[in-house]
Amino acid sequence: MKLELKKISVWAAVKVSFVLNLIFGFLYGILYSIILLLISSLPIATMGDESSHLFGAFAGIAAIFLPFIVAIYITSLGSHICPLSADAATVAAEAK
Numbered sequence: 001m002k003l004e005l006k007k008i009s010v011w012a013a014v015k016v017s018f019v020l021n022l023i024f025g026f027l028y029g030i031l032y033s034i035i036l037l038l039i040s041s042l043p044i045a046t047m048g049d050e051s052s053h054l055f056g057a058f059a060g061i062a063a064i065f066l067p068f069i070v071a072i073y074i075t076s077l078g079s080h081i082c083p084l085s086a087d088a089a090t091v092a093a094e095a096k
Helices: 010-041 049-095
Strands: none
């Protein structure tokens, strides 16, 4: 028995894409915030003591919000691309 995919529902593809992009975006955001914290903890010889503490405080605050911001950004970008991909796959399947 040979099965063929004739149509991809756009709404189902968007729902799956939304959840997956949200999870992967949050994981990427955690990775970015860890890298940001590592960079901010490096000793900076050219900056004075006051400037390095200010940068460290900024990095700490940004590390809290960065996973959420990256997750929202990647989710919105992926949710806009997914319907186009689902439509293209449906058109390609119907063309056979």
